[in-house]
Amino acid sequence: MSAIESNPAWKAHYEATKDVPEVSLDDLEWADAIIFSIPTRFGNVPSQMKQFLDTTGGLWFQGKLANKAVSAMVSANNAHGGQEQTVLSLYTTMYHWGAIVVAPGYTDESAYKSGGNPYGTSVTVDSEGNMQEDVKDAVMHQAKRTVTVAGWIKQGMQG
Numbered sequence: 649m650s651a652i653e654s655n656p657a658w659k660a661h662y663e664a665t666k667d668v669p670e671v672s673l674d675d676l677e678w679a680d681a682i683i684f685s686i687p688t689r690f691g692n693v694p695s696q697m698k699q700f701l702d703t704t705g706g707l708w709f710q711g712k713l714a715n716k717a718v719s720a721m722v723s724a725n726n727a728h729g730g731q732e733q734t735v736l737s738l739y740t741t742m743y744h745w746g747a748i749v750v751a752p753g754y755t756d757e758s759a760y761k762s763g764g765n766p767y768g769t770s771v772t773v774d775s776e777g778n779m780q781e782d783v784k785d786a787v788m789h790q791a792k793r794t795v796t797v798a799g800w801i802k803q804g805m806q807g
């Protein structure tokens with residue numbers, strides 16, 4: 649909380665989103681597609697996110713995270729501040745889950761105008777929280793692609 653208090657952009661974001669429901673382990677269980685969006689912390693997954701991932705051991709043990717379609721997006725303050733590494737670090741846990749990682753690659757034009765991170769859409773934000781690249785189309789494409797692949801997986805498993 650003291651970290652949030654020290655940054656006006658974080659405080660504004662906290663106030664604007666405090667009624668957004670927090671994800672639970674139940675949500676991971678029922679979802680066919682899961683899209684993570686995280687900031688980098690020293691080129692790595694934020695500890696809060698990691699802490700949540702570390703509570704998924706029970707679901708993992710029961711095989712309930714296998715074959716989920718998963719994808720990740722990331723933000724950082726610098727253009728080369730560790731975006732790619734952060735997404736890849738998150739995907740390591742996904743591989744352990746047995747999830748199917750749906751990276752955007754260069755499957756759509758939108759990748760190019762958003763900086764061309766093939767692992768997951770990434771954005772550079774300044775200290776006021778202003779985004780430096782136009783990522784809206786890339787986010788939409790990545791989300792649609794993840795849901796489409798989730799549909800394929802589900803269909804294939806039923807057939």
Ligand SMILES: Cc1cc2nc3c(=O)[nH]c(=O)nc-3n(C[C@H](O)[C@H](O)[C@H](O)COP(=O)(O)O)c2cc1C
Nearest residue numbers: 658687688689690691723724725726728729730773
């Ligand atoms: C502890 C800490 C480490 C960070 N490390 C990096 C970094 O290595 N590279 C970078 O570009 N930005 C770094 N940032 C900036 C965040 O990635 C940036 O604040 C974030 O992308 C914006 O989302 P947020 O408001 O949720 O933090 C760091 C921020 C914090 C608090």
